[in-house]
Amino acid sequence: xxxxxxxxxxxxxxxxxxxxxxxxxxxxxxxxxxxxxxxxxxxxxxxxxxxxxxxxxxxxxxxxxxxxxxxxxxxxxxxxxxxxxxxxxxxxxxxxxxxxxxxxxxxxxxxxxxxxxxxxxxxxxxxxxxxxxxxxxxxxxxxxxxxxxxxxxxxxxxxxxxxxxxxxxxxxxxxxxxxxxxxxxxxxxxxxxxxxxxxxxxxxxxxxxxxxxxxxxxxxxxxxxxx
Amino acid sequence: xxxxxxxxxxxxxxxxxxxxxxxxxxxxxxxxxxxxxxxxxxxxxxxxxxxxxxxxxxxxxxxxxxxxxxxxxxxxxxxxxxxxxxxxxxxxxxxxxxxxxxxxxxxxxxxxxxxxxxxxxxxxxxxxxxxxxxxxxxxxxxxxxxxxxxxxxxxxxxxxxxxxxxxxxxxxxxxxxxxxxxxxxxxxxxxxxxxxxxxxxxxxxxxxxxxxxxxxxxxxxxxxxxx
Numbered sequence: 269x270x271x272x273x274x275x276x277x278x279x280x281x282x283x284x285x286x287x288x289x290x291x292x293x294x295x296x297x298x299x300x301x302x303x304x305x306x307x308x309x310x311x312x313x314x315x316x317x318x319x320x321x322x323x324x325x326x327x328x329x330x331x332x333x334x335x336x337x338x339x340x341x342x343x344x345x346x347x348x349x350x351x352x353x354x355x356x357x358x359x360x361x362x363x364x365x366x367x368x369x370x371x372x373x374x375x376x377x378x379x380x381x382x383x384x385x386x387x388x389x390x391x392x393x394x395x396x397x398x399x400x401x402x403x404x405x406x407x408x409x410x411x412x413x414x415x416x417x418x419x420x421x422x423x424x425x426x427x428x429x430x431x432x433x434x435x436x437x438x439x440x441x442x443x444x445x446x447x448x449x450x451x452x453x454x455x456x457x458x459x460x461x462x463x464x465x466x467x468x469x470x471x472x473x474x475x476x477x478x479x480x481x482x483x484x485x486x487x488x489x490x491x492x493x494x495x
Numbered sequence: 496x497x498x499x500x501x502x503x504x505x506x507x508x509x510x511x512x513x514x515x516x517x518x519x520x521x522x523x524x525x526x527x528x529x530x531x532x533x534x535x536x537x538x539x540x541x542x543x544x545x546x547x548x549x550x551x552x553x554x555x556x557x558x559x560x561x562x563x564x565x566x567x568x569x570x571x572x573x574x575x576x577x578x579x580x581x582x583x584x585x586x587x588x589x590x591x592x593x594x595x596x597x598x599x600x601x602x603x604x605x606x607x608x609x610x611x612x613x614x615x616x617x618x619x620x621x622x623x624x625x626x627x628x629x630x631x632x633x634x635x636x637x638x639x640x641x642x643x644x645x646x647x648x649x650x651x652x653x654x655x656x657x658x659x660x661x662x663x664x665x666x667x668x669x670x671x672x673x674x675x676x677x678x679x680x681x682x683x684x685x686x687x688x689x690x691x692x693x694x695x696x697x698x699x700x701x702x703x704x705x706x707x708x709x710x711x712x713x714x715x716x717x718x719x720x721x722x
Contacts, residue, residue: 378683381690424715428697456605456700463608463697466690473683474655474714483714487698488651489707 272439275299275336277329277343277355280311283368284342286416287408288315292323293419294446300324301332333358338366338443345371345382345390352397359402364436367391367461368408370468379472381465391430391461403433405440406461409468415482422449425484429453430460453487499666502526502563504556504570504582507538510595511569513643514635515542519550520646521673527551528559560585565593565670572598572609572617579624586629591663594618594688595635597695606699608692618657618688630660632667633688636695642709649676652711656680657687680714 274291276284279300288298292315300315302308308326315324333339333355343351348369359365369390371382387393391406398404407429408416415423427450431437437454444452455464467485475483501518503511506527515525519542527542529535535553542551560566560582570578575596586592596617598609614620618633625631634656635643642650654677658664664681671679682691694712702710 380686428701453701454704455697456704459607460693460697460700463690463693466687466693470655470682470687470690471714473687474680477681477683480714480716483716485712486715487701487707487710488713489710 272337272443273299273335274338274340274443275301275327275332276340277301277332277351278303278308279326279332279342280307281342281413282417283408283413284340285311285315286413287340287342287368288324289319289419290416290423290447290450292319292321294448296443296446297323297325299332299336300326301329302326303329305331329355330358333363334360336360336363338364338439340366340368341394342368345369348390348394349397352394356398359399361401363402364439365394365398365402365404366407366440367394367404369394370409370465372469372472377476379469381469383462389459389461389465391458391465395432395458403431403436404458405433405436406430406458406464407440407444409461409464410471410485412482412484415484423447424449424486426451426453426486428455428460428464430455430458430464432458451486499564499670500526500562501565501567501670502528502554502559503567504528504559504578505530505535506553506569507534508569509644510635510640511567512538512542513640514567514569514595515551516546516646517643517650517674517677519546519548521675523670523673524550524552526559526563527553528556529553530556532558556582557585560590561587563587563590565591565666567593567595568621569595572596575617575621576624579621583625586626588628590629591660591666592621592625592629592631593634593667594621594631596621597636597692599696599699604703606696608696610689616686616688616692618685618692622659622685630658630663631685632660632663633657633685633691634667634671636688636691637698637712639709639711642711650674651676651713653678653680653713655682655687655691657682657685657691659685678713
């Protein structure tokens with residue numbers, strides 16, 4: 269397993285916990301962040317209990333960024349820019365940010381993707397706001413928190429990785445491929461986060477309009493099996 | 496089976512033929528269009544031979560539009576506006592256009608979606624350029640021509656339908672659901688053609704970057720089976 273330190277900022281939401289649980293189950297140690305260190309430690313203890321081993325530790329978000337080689341950024345879109353301003357001084361050289369954000373809104377029962385006026389996607393916004401030596405990888409955008417948290421079911425989905433740093437994608441492929449039932453796919457340059465973010469709105473609508481539950485995308489090859 | 500007349504404009508390209516073959520195999524009669532009636536008749540005869548029954552007839556594109564309740568529009572993006580100007584006078588009242596166009600470009604080995612400056616998607620452009628009594632449904636955007644043409648393999652993919660006309664979506668669901676191995680999903684308002692068009696570029700890159708072949712998207716539910 270990778271020797272790189274993995275942290276979640278914050279690690280306290282539903283999607284964060286889902287990612288933390290899947291990583292822990294795959295054998296990784298994961299640092300859980302929160303603005304308040306006390307809350308982070310509490311959640312880490314809960315996650316250790318849930319998974320029955322001691323793989324989570326809680327720290328302040330600032331500490332997580334200082335310690336981690338790979339930072340999962342699970343900040344709600346509206347706090348993204350402020351959070352980055354606060355955390356930017358603490359990123360390690362060559363840190364990787366895994367951006368799982370999807371800005372969404374609902375209008376008359378339909379889910380729409382909120383396109384950032386300047387950057388078009390959350391991933392591109394984050395890449396523009398962090399130090400140059402930090403690489404953003406878009407990931408997990410199309411996978412629901414409910415599916416990540418339901419440990420009794422194999423994931424059986426694909427995760428699409430987008431980044432302008434090929435090496436960062438390869439690092440993530442190595443790590444995430446350890447998660448059971450997750451196929452990790454290189455989905456090209458960071459600009460394609462626009463697509464994966466929009467796909468989240470699309471799949472939410474597909475769920476509702478076709479009475480499916482927690483649907484996610486998977487890429488099928490000509491032979492109709494996973495490759 | 497539906498009594499609505501189905502036509503393809505034109506029906507002579509690789510993607511058209513794939514759609515025609517799948518519809519013919521599902522039991523539908525299909526009108527094959529071309530700018531030259533002679534060419535349309537030749538292709539229709541070829542398709543009849545391929546499928547071993549007499550379900551294709553060739554006509555000029557103009558005749559197809561006059562006759563058809565459902566017109567599959569398979570015109571290359573660069574000819575779209577001119578073709579519509581020519582055909583607009585001939586659409587039936589309440590005709591449905593099935594738009595399968597995806598404007599793509601390749602740069603340094605990566606496939607990008609060409610966003611229309613004004614309309615953002617081919618489907619929205621078409622809806623803006625046709626008479627008000629014609630409804631556009633985006634479909635088949637994410638499914639490769641190669642997969643459609645390979646009749647020896649079940650399709651085993653999902654088709655995402657986008658339209659601002661719910662009734663048009665329901666008509667298409669009824670028709671396309673007859674195609675073996677194709678799950679037909681309502682993917683919401685026409686604006687989501689932006690997403691399905693972008694997904695085509697995404698899946699082309701996923702194919703190349705991950706050494707997959709003819710990959711297409713499928714929506715998996717929490718139970719990991721088709722619903």
